[in-house]
Amino acid sequence: MKKSILEKFSLKGKVAVISGTTRGLGQSLAEALAEAGASVVALDRSDTPHMRRFCKAAGTPFERIRVDLVKASKKDLERIAEGIVKKHSRVDILVNNAGISRRGEVWEFTEKDWRDVLKVNLTVPFCLSRAFAKTFMQQGSGKIIKIASMLSFQGGIRVPAYASSKHGIVGLTKSFAIGLGPYGVNVNAIAPGFMATDLTLPLQQDPDRNASILKRIPIGRWGSGDDLKGTLIFLASPLSDYVNGAVIPVDGGWLAS
Ligand code: NAI
Numbered sequence: 001m002k003k004s005i006l007e008k009f010s011l012k013g014k015v016a017v018i019s020g021t022t023r024g025l026g027q028s029l030a031e032a033l034a035e036a037g038a039s040v041v042a043l044d045r046s047d048t049p050h051m052r053r054f055c056k057a058a059g060t061p062f063e064r065i066r067v068d069l070v071k072a073s074k075k076d077l078e079r080i081a082e083g084i085v086k087k088h089s090r091v092d093i094l095v096n097n098a099g100i101s102r103r104g105e106v107w108e109f110t111e112k113d114w115r116d117v118l119k120v121n122l123t124v125p126f127c128l129s130r131a132f133a134k135t136f137m138q139q140g141s142g143k144i145i146k147i148a149s150m151l152s153f154q155g156g157i158r159v160p161a162y163a164s165s166k167h168g169i170v171g172l173t174k175s176f177a178i179g180l181g182p183y184g185v186n187v188n189a190i191a192p193g194f195m196a197t198d199l200t201l202p203l204q205q206d207p208d209r210n211a212s213i214l215k216r217i218p219i220g221r222w223g224s225g226d227d228l229k230g231t232l233i234f235l236a237s238p239l240s241d242y243v244n245g246a247v248i249p250v251d252g253g254w255l256a257s
Contacts, residue, residue: 005239009233009237009239010036010237011033011037011038011093011236012037013037014093014236016092016236017081017094017132018095019069019095019097019128020097020098020099021044021048021051021064021097022044022046022047022050023197024199025147025195025197026095027050029095029097029229029232030042030051031054032232032233033233035058038092038093039060039063041062041063041064041065041084041088042065043098044064044066044098045067045068045069047064048064051064052064065083065084067080069098069119077124077131078131081128081131085135090135090139091136092139092236093142093236094128094132095146095232096144096146098124099120100116100117101199102117103202109161114161117161117162121166121169125172129144133179133180133185136183139184142180142184142186143235143236144185144186145188145232146188146189147189147190148166148170148173149162149192150192150193150249150251150254150255151167152166152170157209170247173187173246186243188235188243188245188246189246189248190231190248191251192227192228193223193251193255194222194252200222217251217252218252218254228250
């Protein structure tokens with residue numbers, strides 16, 4: 001029987017891998033995947049008691065694989081991907097969410113900060129996308145969703161590594177979309193606007209920055225993880241099968257203003 005439009009949003013029976021789910025946007029995104037029925041495999045360096053409880057209540061399997069994405073080698077990431085595919089016999093959705101930022105003036109920004117940020121925000125998404133690519137290709141289906149940023153389009157203030165990594169995520173999204181599209185795999189990115197999480201605490205707590213940010217958002221408030229759930233589930237579902245290489249802003253209108 002033909003599925004209804006609402007049934008097509010269901011992720012029942014799908015296996016979703018997502019990095020960084022202990023808090024912030026990743027936690028909300030993982031909640032959405034679980035609510036839509038997917039089994040959730042979380043990659044994080046810390047434990048995720050909230051997600052464990054949430055998935056139990058939602059009746060979906062949850063597993064956390066411990067990994068520090070600053071330290072993980074290419075081999076570690078490949079081993080993790082192989083283990084997930086072996087255990088579940090498939091993988092349907094990869095969400096590259098985990099991200100870090102370091103602040104500093106461009107003239108004194110350290111190479112260590114540069115390396116760590118580029119590693120977590122760009123190299124890890126590349127390595128994990130590559131590690132799962134063959135499985136997606138063999139299945140003839142798969143959804144890779146990257147988390148970009150307003151700083152995929154702008155330079156930001158005192159965040160040279162972060163802005164560079166998020167510009168890079170757009171290139172990575174497009175190149176993988178071109179490479180994997182012919183195999184039935186969609187690769188897209190969500191570009192959240194200014195979202196109230198730990199990552200943006202320094203901005204929220206700076207009265208001048210906070211006021212200037214709010215002034216530019218037509219919707220008039222900071223975003224939250226809940227604001228990303230609809231776009232994520234759309235991009236993870238078959239309803240987005242013809243969306244490929246897109247970077248979708250969810251920003252309250254920031255880019256438009
Ligand atoms: P957050 O700092 O609140 O959470 C980051 C998550 O990544 C946590 O679960 C943390 O445990 C995990 N993580 C961090 N370093 C890790 C490491 N070395 N190894 C393993 N896991 C690690 O950040 P937030 O705000 O939730 O950001 C999530 C994503 O959204 C990032 O890619 C960020 O760049 C992006 N983003 C955030 C925006 C915002 O306004 N908060 C705006 C645009 C993009």
